[in-house]
Structure formats: structure tokens, C-alpha cells
Amino acid sequence: MNWHRTAGRVALYIGVAGICVIALLPILWTFLTSFMTQEEVYRFPPTLFPAGFHYQNYFEIFGASQYRLFTLNSIVVTTTATLITMILGGSAAYAFSTVAFRGNFSLMLIVLVTRMVPGIALVIPLYMVAQRLGVYDTRTNLIVLYAATTLPLAIWLLKTAFDAVPQSLLEAARIDGCNEVRILYRIFLPAAAPGIVTALIITFLTNWNEFLLAQIFTSSPASKTLPVAVAELTGAEYGIHWGNLTALGMFLILPTLLLAVWVQRYVVEGLITGSVK
Amino acid sequence: MGGNTSAGAPLARRLRGHAGSVHGGRLAAHQRLVAYGLIAPSLLLILGVMAYPMVYTTFLSFHTRILTRPALGTRFVGLANYLRAVQDPLFRQVFGQTLYFVIASLALELAIGLGLALFLHRQFRGRNVVRGLILLPWMLSPVVAAFSWAWLLNDAYGLVNYLLVQGGIIQAPHSWLGTVGFAMPAIILVDVWRELPFVTVVLLAGLQSIPSEVREAARVDGASATGTFFHVTLPLLKPSILVALLMRTMMAVRLFELVFIMTKGGPASSTDVLATYTYREAFLNFNMGYASSLAVVILLVSLAMSLVYIRTMRSEGHLR
Numbered sequence: 319m320n321w322h323r324t325a326g327r328v329a330l331y332i333g334v335a336g337i338c339v340i341a342l343l344p345i346l347w348t349f350l351t352s353f354m355t356q357e358e359v360y361r362f363p364p365t366l367f368p369a370g371f372h373y374q375n376y377f378e379i380f381g382a383s384q385y386r387l388f389t390l391n392s393i394v395v396t397t398t399a400t401l402i403t404m405i406l407g408g409s410a411a412y413a414f415s416t417v418a419f420r421g422n423f424s425l426m427l428i429v430l431v432t433r434m435v436p437g438i439a440l441v442i443p444l445y446m447v448a449q450r451l452g453v454y455d456t457r458t459n460l461i462v463l464y465a466a467t468t469l470p471l472a473i474w475l476l477k478t479a480f481d482a483v484p485q486s487l488l489e490a491a492r493i494d495g496c497n498e499v500r501i502l503y504r505i506f507l508p509a510a511a512p513g514i515v516t517a518l519i520i521t522f523l524t525n526w527n528e529f530l531l532a533q534i535f536t537s538s539p540a541s542k543t544l545p546v547a548v549a550e551l552t553g554a555e556y557g558i559h560w561g562n563l564t565a566l567g568m569f570l571i572l573p574t575l576l577l578a579v580w581v582q583r584y585v586v587e588g589l590i591t592g593s594v595k
Numbered sequence: 596m597g598g599n600t601s602a603g604a605p606l607a608r609r610l611r612g613h614a615g616s617v618h619g620g621r622l623a624a625h626q627r628l629v630a631y632g633l634i635a636p637s638l639l640l641i642l643g644v645m646a647y648p649m650v651y652t653t654f655l656s657f658h659t660r661i662l663t664r665p666a667l668g669t670r671f672v673g674l675a676n677y678l679r680a681v682q683d684p685l686f687r688q689v690f691g692q693t694l695y696f697v698i699a700s701l702a703l704e705l706a707i708g709l710g711l712a713l714f715l716h717r718q719f720r721g722r723n724v725v726r727g728l729i730l731l732p733w734m735l736s737p738v739v740a741a742f743s744w745a746w747l748l749n750d751a752y753g754l755v756n757y758l759l760v761q762g763g764i765i766q767a768p769h770s771w772l773g774t775v776g777f778a779m780p781a782i783i784l785v786d787v788w789r790e791l792p793f794v795t796v797v798l799l800a801g802l803q804s805i806p807s808e809v810r811e812a813a814r815v816d817g818a819s820a821t822g823t824f825f826h827v828t829l830p831l832l833k834p835s836i837l838v839a840l841l842m843r844t845m846m847a848v849r850l851f852e853l854v855f856i857m858t859k860g861g862p863a864s865s866t867d868v869l870a871t872y873t874y875r876e877a878f879l880n881f882n883m884g885y886a887s888s889l890a891v892v893i894l895l896v897s898l899a900m901s902l903v904y905i906r907t908m909r910s911e912g913h914l915r
Contacts, residue, residue, distance in 0.1 A: 347743050364754050410636075413631075433901075435897060435898075529737060529852050533855075563742065567738075574734045586796055589730075
């Protein structure tokens with residue numbers, strides 16, 4: 319009986335280890351390859367671990383001014399669009415959650431339906447408009463597109479978070495003579511904080527990883543973001559320089575890794591709220 | 596899954612009651628005005644960037660519009676674009692391949708996801724760490740996922756071929772992404788790798804919402820483990836499964852990045868899907884009218900899925 323249980327445990331942990339290796343393999347490979355020379359990458363049998371830490375790839379990538387610009391574009395576009403989404407979406411979600419106004423439900427339906435619209439169904443008119451307005455290949459254009467496309471899900475996540483704030487908490491503050499603005503900042507928002515963090519992370523990651531819109535609406539270092547730059551390196555005409563590609567790829571992975579370590583429970587929460595709640 | 600609904604809608608009603616009882620109707624009207632003001636900016640952005648393009652794409656799909664030939668203008672052609680699509684052998688191939696991709700990846704994700712969810716539902720040390728780790732593929736940039744798997748699957752230097760040859764499973768390295776009949780399954784597997792965390796987490800949440808007493812009661816009544824699974828757990832899990840299926844279908848019909856980076860639709864168009872085909876028609880051939888009709892097909896599938904989704908949510912009491 320005891321032996322049976324031990325064997326079961328061992329099998330369980332082997333299974334768990336297997337799942338983790340498969341989940342992490344491409345990330346691990348990208349990390350290790352970013353320290354390899356081109357000869358090491360093209361070696362057979364394949365080596366997973368570099369002979370020594372070869373930092374050259376990182377210097378090569380960030381010695382080139384265009385890659386610094388792509389990184390800057392990614393940071394500027396992602397943070398600005400995320401901020402806009404959080405502020406506008408937060409206001410809208412607050413209204414949806416706390417005020418019973420005419421059309422509350424039908425407006426919420428519009429939000430829900432637009433959330434499901436695929437980007438490819440929007441890009442043709444958006445491209446024509448961007449060309450006409452002269453905003454094609456600008457960060458501003460990309461910021462507006464990102465802010466709009468992430469709004470529906472953010473509103474939904476924030477509304478769910480606001481709905482869950484216990485009314486008794488607000489009532490107690492009112493009885494104590496707290497004014498509504500103070501209640502909002504001191505009680506309401508802190509009580510909804512986990513949900514707000516969830517919406518923030520999901521919005522940030524969506525913008526940071528976004529590829530289709532960036533691929534279509536950017537063409538020069540003026541607005542090109544990291545995902546497009548990485549994709550371009552994968553299509554290099556004279557063979558791919560894997561060391562450089564993976565070094566640049568690491569910058570694209572970095573926020574994901576940090577977020578996964580620190581705040582994975584918010585991501586899980588967002589994923590569930592965004593689908594089943 | 597439950598839980599938040601009971602705390603949800605009453606907030607609005609109670610707030611309205613509060614305003615009404617203390618300050619009378621005028622404040623309630625004022626509050627409504629503020630509410631519209633708070634929602635207006637979001638709504639304008641959503642309508643401008645999402646609703647208007649949806650309408651205009653539909654409009655364009657009944658017209659000829661070629662950006663490289665501006666002299667042609669926008670000419671009404673009725674259903675010609677749709678007829679052209681139906682008669683185009685490449686479109687029929689692409690449509691079939693998209694369907695193949697959607698069905699195969701969904702079936703695999705559901706089967707493996709269910710197994711994984713049951714597995715992770717068990718108690719073991721480090722469970723939370725593992726649940727965090729398995730989320731990484733889903734959070735990872737699809738561009739990075741695409742190029743790293745493309746290299747791992749490389750015919751001459753890839754780790755996958757090396758392991759398969761070493762393990763005696765295949766005789767010689769195989770060009771997975773370069774062979775018709777193997778490229779699409781390879782992309783399906785990479786997509787399963789990417790989307791499995793989503794399906795697993797949704798199903799896991801569903802499993803956790805089933806009270807353990809329900810299953811224990813079934814066991815006490817003499818049901819076997821498999822009997823309990825098929826007659827108790829699975830039926831109770833049905834709403835979660837449906838939600839996972841709907842959300843994944845919506846995402847799968849718009850598959851783009853993996854194909855764009857791993858195969859560019861090749862070899863011999865065997866991995867071309869609706870989104871990559873539409874992208875090419877619109878942004879390489881600038882054939883906006885025809886591309887719009889293709890976009891409308893993707894849009895309709897997504898909207899149909901979202902309507903079913905909203906109905907499911909309403910019948911489950913999550914939306915009022």
C-alpha cells in the first residue's frame with residue numbers, strides 16, 4: 319500500500335516535470351541561443367547549452383540604433399495605449415457597474431460583441447483611413463488602434479471587479495460622512511484593486527505582443543515595434559542570424575517572464591473572468 | 596464560476612435606491628448624465644475603430660476597389676466578390692484548411708486540456724508554481740513562439756528531429772514544415788502548445804466550482820471512478836467546456852502569426868488559412884473589395900460564435 323502510494327507520487331512528479339519542460343522548452347531555447355555564436359547554432363547534434371556566455375549578440379542588436387528605436391516604440395505604444403484603455407475603460411466600467419441608466423444593458427452588449435471581432439475584419443477600412451489622414455506609420459495611430467481594440471475586454475474585466483465590491487463597505491463610509499470622491503479613491507478603488515491589476519496586465523500583454531496591426535500599420539523606425547522587427551529577422555534573405563534574432567526575442571519575452579513570476583494569479587483570474595464569468 | 600453574480604447586479608439597483616431615497620429624482624437624473632459622460636469616450640473609440648470598420652468592410656465586400664488602380668474608384672459589383680471566392684479553387688482549399696485547423700486544434704486542446712485540468716486539480720506540492728508555469732506559452736509573444744518552434748522543428752539542426760531519430764521513432768530527419776501533409780499538423784501542434792493553458796485554466800476553474808460533496812456522494816452510492824467522471828463531473832463541466840470551445844473557435848478562425856512566420860502559407864499553399872489569404876489579397880495585391888468579402892466570412896463566423904457565447908452566459912446567469 320505504502321509502496322503503491324510512493325510510486326504514484328513519483329509518477330505524478332515525473333508527469334509534472336514533463337509538462338513544465340514542454341511548456342518552457344521554446345523559452346529556454348530562445349534564452350540559451352541568444353548566447354550562442356552562429357557556428358554553435360548550426361551544429362549537429364544540436365547543442366542546447368552554449369559553450370560560454372557570448373554576449374556579442376546583445377551588443378550587436380543594441381549597437382544598431384534602429385533596434386533601440388523599435389524597443390522604444392514598443393514601450394511608448396504599449397504603455398500609452400494601456401494607460402488610455404485603463405482610464406477610459408475604468409470610467410466606463412464604473413458607470414456600467416454603479417449607475418442604472420437607460421441603455422446600460424444594450425451598451426454592454428455592444429462592448430461584448432466588439433470584443434469578439436477579429437482584427438483582420440477591421441484592418442482594410444482602417445488602413446484606407448490611416449492613409450487618407452496621413453497617420454500611417456505613426457505611433458499615434460498604433461496607440462489609438464491598440465487602445466480601442468483592448469477596451470472591450472478591459473471594460474468587461476473592470477466591470478466584473480467593480481460589481482464585486484461589497485455595497486456595505488460604501489454604505490458604512492457614507493454613514494461616517496465620507497464624500498463620494500473620497501469613497502471612490504479611498505474605499506472603492508482599493509477594494510477593486512486585484513481586478514484592476516488583472517485588467518492592467520491582460521491589456522499590457524495584449525498590446526506588447528500584438529503583431530497583425532503593427533505589421534500592417536508600421537513600415538519605418540518611426541513606429542515599428544519589436545514583434546514586427548523580430549518577424550522581419552525571421553525572414554532574412556541571406557539566412558537567419560539566430561543569435562541576434564533570439565537576443566531581440568528575449569526583449570519581447572522579458573515582460574512576460576516577469577509578469578508570470580510576480581502576478582500569475584492575476585492572469586489566471588483575468589483569463590477566467592474574461593471567459594466564464 | 597458562480598459567486599460574483601450574486602454580488603453583481605444589485606449594486607446598481609442599490610445605488611439607484613440610495614440616490615432616490617435621500618436626494619430625490621433630480622440627483623438620479625444627474626447621475627445618469629454623469630454615467631453617459633463616463634461611457635461616451637470609450638464608446639466613441641470602440642465605434643470609430645471597431646464598429647465603423649465592420650460596416651465599411653461589409654460595404655466594400657460588394658464593391659471593386661483596387662488601391663493600386665485608383666482610377667477604377669469604388670464600383671458596385673453586387674455579390675461578384677463572394678462568387679469569385681466560391682469559384683476560386685485556392686479559396687476553397689484555404690477554407691477547407693482553416694476548417695481542418697480549427698477542428699483538429701480544438702479537439703486536441705479539449706482532450707489534452709481536460710486531462711491536464713484533472714491532473715492539476717489534484718493536490719501536490721508546488722501545484723501553484725506549476726499552474727503559473729503552464730501559463731507561460733499563452734502569455735508568450737506568438738512571434739517568439741513561432742520562430743522558436745520553427746527552429747526546433749528544423750530539418751537539419753532541429754532538436755525535435757534529433758530526439759525522434761535518437762529515440763528510434765523515425766529513421767532520418769524529416770522536414771516537418773517543408774512537406775505537404777506535415778506542415779499543417781506541425782502548426783496545429785504549436786497552436787495546441789500555445790492555447791492549451793487557456794483551455795486548461797477555464798476547465799480547471801469549472802472543476803473547482805464543482806463541490807467535492809457531489810462527487811463523494813456518487814462514490815458513496817457505489818459509482819466507479821470512471822462512472823463518476825462520465826455521469827457526474829463531465830455533465831457539470833459542460834458549461835465550462837462550451838465556453839472554452841466557443842472562445843477558442845473565435846480565436847482559431849483568425850489564426851495568423853504562426854502561419855505567417857513559420858511557413859508563409861507554404862509548402863504549396865498547404866498551410867494557407869483565411870486570415871493569411873485575406874492579408875495577402877489586401878496588403879500585397881491591394882485588392883480591397885475582394886479581401887473585404889474574405890474578411891466578412893471570418894467576421895460572420897466570429898459573430899455567430901459570440902452570439903452563442905452571450906446566450907450561454909445569459910442562460911448561466913452571468914449576464915443580466
